[in-house]
Amino acid sequence: VLIFVAGTWYLLATMITGKPLFMQNIARAALLLELIVSWTVWSHHLLSDQAQPNTLKVLSGEMVTAFELITQGLAFFIALATLWSARPLKMTNPLKFLLGGLLGFALAVPAGIMQADVGLNRILHNTQWIVGPHVHVAVLIGLTMTLYSAIYMLFPILTNGAQLYSKKLANIHFWCHLLGGIGMGAFMGMAGLKGM
Numbered sequence: 001v002l003i004f005v006a007g008t009w010y011l012l013a014t015m016i017t018g019k020p021l022f023m024q025n026i027a028r029a030a031l032l033l034e035l036i037v038s039w040t041v042w043s044h045h046l047l048s049d050q051a052q053p054n055t056l057k058v059l060s061g062e063m064v065t066a067f068e069l070i071t072q073g074l075a076f077f078i079a080l081a082t083l084w085s086a087r088p089l090k091m092t093n094p095l096k097f098l099l100g101g102l103l104g105f106a107l108a109v110p111a112g113i114m115q116a117d118v119g120l121n122r123i124l125h126n127t128q129w130i131v132g133p134h135v136h137v138a139v140l141i142g143l144t145m146t147l148y149s150a151i152y153m154l155f156p157i158l159t160n161g162a163q164l165y166s167k168k169l170a171n172i173h174f175w176c177h178l179l180g181g182i183g184m185g186a187f188m189g190m191a192g193l194k195g196m
Helices: 003-017 024-038 041-046 054-085 094-114 117-124 128-158 166-195
Strands: none
Touching: 003 024, 003 094, 003 128, 003 166, 024 041, 041 054, 054 094, 054 117, 054 128, 094 117, 094 128, 094 166, 117 166, 128 166
16 A cells, blocks of 8 residues: 555655656655555564464564665655645645645554554554554545545646536535545544453
């Protein structure tokens, strides 16, 4: 998910601003590194499973997951720096949803880093914490808002300039999706911390 989303952030940031991607060569290298990291980062979901060897728990579960802060942090920074370089920008639907997608991963990645600690994972494993603040916020906010940004960006291009039916409905879509997804993830996380 993270490599797909990072690449989409790069594409959307350049389409929205009309400017080249900030630090393009670093962005390419970071995407390649993200591809390699993605091969093993999933194991942070299995840290408390006893069948997983301790070496895998520490190397893949903890260290590689912590490395996600670097790869995803670079993608986050590069996308925001590209947007910043083109200011002032008009708050269009693609930009608004792109910022929402960035926010989703800014919330979900640290939740994954927290569960990648072997000790804390013994408390969080198989609870609502995993599927709430980590998975649902990453998918519902980070991924889908990035996809909505792409849809809002590409819709006029693919339909020869067709306009949205209602900008007000698009704003309602944005706020309900953002607040609903973050709220659901937060409440699931609270339930998970209580052992659910």
